[in-house]
Amino acid sequence: MTGIAxxxxxxxxxxxxxxxxxxxxxxxxxxxxxxxxxxxDRALARSFVVDGRELEYTAYLLPGVIAMTAFSVAMNTAWGxxxxxxxxxxxxxxxxxxxxxxxxxxxxxxxxxxxxxxxLLSISVGVLMLNVPVRWxxxxxxxxxxxxxxxxxxxxxxxxxxxLHRMDSFNTVTSAAYIFLMFLSSMFYPLTDLPAWFQWxxxxxxxxxxxxxxxxxxxxxxxPTVFFLExxxxxxxxxxxxxxxxxxLDAAA
Amino acid sequence: xxxxxxxxxxKVYRSNSSENVALDGxxxxxxxxxxFGLLGPNGAGKTTLVKILTTITPPTSGRAMVMGCDVVxxxxxxxxxIAVVLQQTAVDSLLTVQDNLLIYAYxxxxxxHAAWKKMQAVVEEFELGDKLGKTVYDLSIGxxxxxxxxxxxxxxxxxxxxxxxxxxxDPFMRRRVMDRIIAESRSGKTVLLTTQVLSEAEQLCDTIxxxxxxxxxxxxxxxxxxxxxxxxxxxSLTFAHxxxxxxxxxxxLQPVEFTTSGKSVEMLFRGTEASLLGELxxxxxTVPITQFEIHGADLEEIFMALVKDAS
Numbered sequence: 415m416t417g418i419a420x421x422x423x424x425x426x427x428x429x430x431x432x433x434x435x436x437x438x439x440x441x442x443x444x445x446x447x448x449x450x451x452x453x454x455d456r457a458l459a460r461s462f463v464v465d466g467r468e469l470e471y472t473a474y475l476l477p478g479v480i481a482m483t484a485f486s487v488a489m490n491t492a493w494g495x496x497x498x499x500x501x502x503x504x505x506x507x508x509x510x511x512x513x514x515x516x517x518x519x520x521x522x523x524x525x526x527x528x529x530x531x532x533x534l535l536s537i538s539v540g541v542l543m544l545n546v547p548v549r550w551x552x553x554x555x556x557x558x559x560x561x562x563x564x565x566x567x568x569x570x571x572x573x574x575x576x577x578l579h580r581m582d583s584f585n586t587v588t589s590a591a592y593i594f595l596m597f598l599s600s601m602f603y604p605l606t607d608l609p610a611w612f613q614w615x616x617x618x619x620x621x622x623x624x625x626x627x628x629x630x631x632x633x634x635x636x637x638p639t640v641f642f643l644e645x646x647x648x649x650x651x652x653x654x655x656x657x658x659x660x661x662x663l664d665a666a667a
Numbered sequence: 668x669x670x671x672x673x674x675x676x677x678k679v680y681r682s683n684s685s686e687n688v689a690l691d692g693x694x695x696x697x698x699x700x701x702x703f704g705l706l707g708p709n710g711a712g713k714t715t716l717v718k719i720l721t722t723i724t725p726p727t728s729g730r731a732m733v734m735g736c737d738v739v740x741x742x743x744x745x746x747x748x749i750a751v752v753l754q755q756t757a758v759d760s761l762l763t764v765q766d767n768l769l770i771y772a773y774x775x776x777x778x779x780h781a782a783w784k785k786m787q788a789v790v791e792e793f794e795l796g797d798k799l800g801k802t803v804y805d806l807s808i809g810x811x812x813x814x815x816x817x818x819x820x821x822x823x824x825x826x827x828x829x830x831x832x833x834x835x836x837d838p839f840m841r842r843r844v845m846d847r848i849i850a851e852s853r854s855g856k857t858v859l860l861t862t863q864v865l866s867e868a869e870q871l872c873d874t875i876x877x878x879x880x881x882x883x884x885x886x887x888x889x890x891x892x893x894x895x896x897x898x899x900x901x902x903s904l905t906f907a908h909x910x911x912x913x914x915x916x917x918x919x920l921q922p923v924e925f926t927t928s929g930k931s932v933e934m935l936f937r938g939t940e941a942s943l944l945g946e947l948x949x950x951x952x953t954v955p956i957t958q959f960e961i962h963g964a965d966l967e968e969i970f971m972a973l974v975k976d977a978s
Contacts (some may be wrong), residue, residue, distance in 0.1 A: 420774040502757035
């Protein structure tokens with residue numbers, strides 16, 4: 415078994431021992447889609463016009479919910495470093511015959527699968543229960559976007575999980591980051607009618623890039639050029655975060 | 668070929684306000700197939716040294732090689748040749764004992780079939796059969812430690828690092844681990860161990876290195892250390908009766924350590940036994956000695972003396 419396969423196997427064994435993780439990773443975003451999406455849709459009783467296309471709010475929200483799944487899977491995986499530190503295995507793993515990069519990539523591989531399952535669940539609920547018009551032919555693009563963005567968030571959050579010594583500090587940082595990343599992005603609302611400062615902040619927010627990529631893949635909104643630029647930007651963001659996470663592991667002791 | 672070579676190793680931990688020198692120019696070699704003991708008081712730099720040799724942390728300067736591989740330039744090559752028991756308990760708490768053993772093997776590139784086979788032997792040796800399906804979280808500290816030590820025998824690494832590995836184990840399991848360490852060494856493996864139980868080091872180690880505050884105080888075989896500690900020896904005497912005058916006369920012999928219990932006196936000396944024997948014979952003429960024993964200092968006494976001298 416290769417080092418990466420070993421790390422994937424370990425993460426899989428860990429996750430199946432804790433149903434709570436799976437619940438938070440997979441079902442909370444779906445509940446968000448059904449409850450928040452339907453409630454907001456009915457309360458405002460109007461549809462959105464995005465890039466000339468009229469969309470129900472639940473359809474508009476679906477890519478955001480998938481982004482939420484990716485972020486929450488990444489957050490739980492990164493949080494796992496604290497469990498490893500608690501049980502002492504974190505430092506022992508640094509002596510295993512694998513590179514720091516393989517350790518991180520192995521951890522992200524299993525969780526990318528979890529993200530994809532979560533996304534598939536959300537898409538199924540969206541299509542079957544909420545009549546979201548999904549572009550099936552672009553599903554591979556959506557899947558690729560989920561893979562890259564889950565990895566990007568995981569590497570970013572790992573930097574904090576490895577560097578911070580206290581779990582409560584990590585929880586504070588990630589919860590605050592989550593709020594700002596979500597609400598200062600195009601996850602819940604189109605940016606066009608928002609104040610200029612809000613729009614500019616949202617445009618440099620990787621969460622906006624992620625949601626726009628997923629919206630382009632799933633619903634076909636947004637210009638291909640913007641999709642391309644945001645995809646490149648997120649890929650660069652992912653690689654930079656990977657490099658910083660490797661450095662954090664090197665400096666961990 | 669030496670299994671471990673360390674040359675002028677320095678490690679400085681820097682924070683915003685302070686600088687802590689953990690290792691200050693440490694150099695030594697460990698021959699293949701030997702058991703090497705690393706001793707020192709708390710904060711001496713033992714764990715830092717183990718962390719550098721096991722590639723957890725890089726040195727600030729200097730060079731360290733394990734089986735010919737540089738710990739900084741070829742860390743993965745070093746990791747392929749080592750198995751490590753760290754000072755702190757290191758087990759996957761949420762997983763079962765079986766998962767802990769197998770995952771350790773998989774992460775060391777042991778094929779699935781071989782890992783399962785190896786597990787049967789390790790489980791039997793470390794008496795983990797009835798705990799195999801149990802979650803490690805529910806086990807006692809001693810058993811967790813046993814699982815942690817058992818893991819390293821799932822792989823066939825030429826160099827084994829054990830940082831206070833027997834801490835928390837019951838005497839029977841400690842004995843078993845010690846026997847296993849000796850067997851590993853006889854089969855050609857190199858073992859570097861740190862321990863606070865000096866009798867353990869005395870029984871196990873071919874070579875001992877004593878460090879304090881990041882510097883080497885002494886190194887060599889137990890005999891070398893005895894010589895280095897200026898021929899220390901312990902004298903136990905029981906007198907027919909004991910009084911203040913006798914105690915004054917005994918203290919005048921300038922022992923390094925002096926304790927009395929009833930009619931018995933224990934003294935630790937530095938120097939030659941011959942000169943002391945004459946003086947004790949003088950004392951025996953006035954106060955009869957009913958029991959007399961003299962023996963070489965044990966490792967603990969040598970260790971204490973060396974650390975005391977250094978400070």
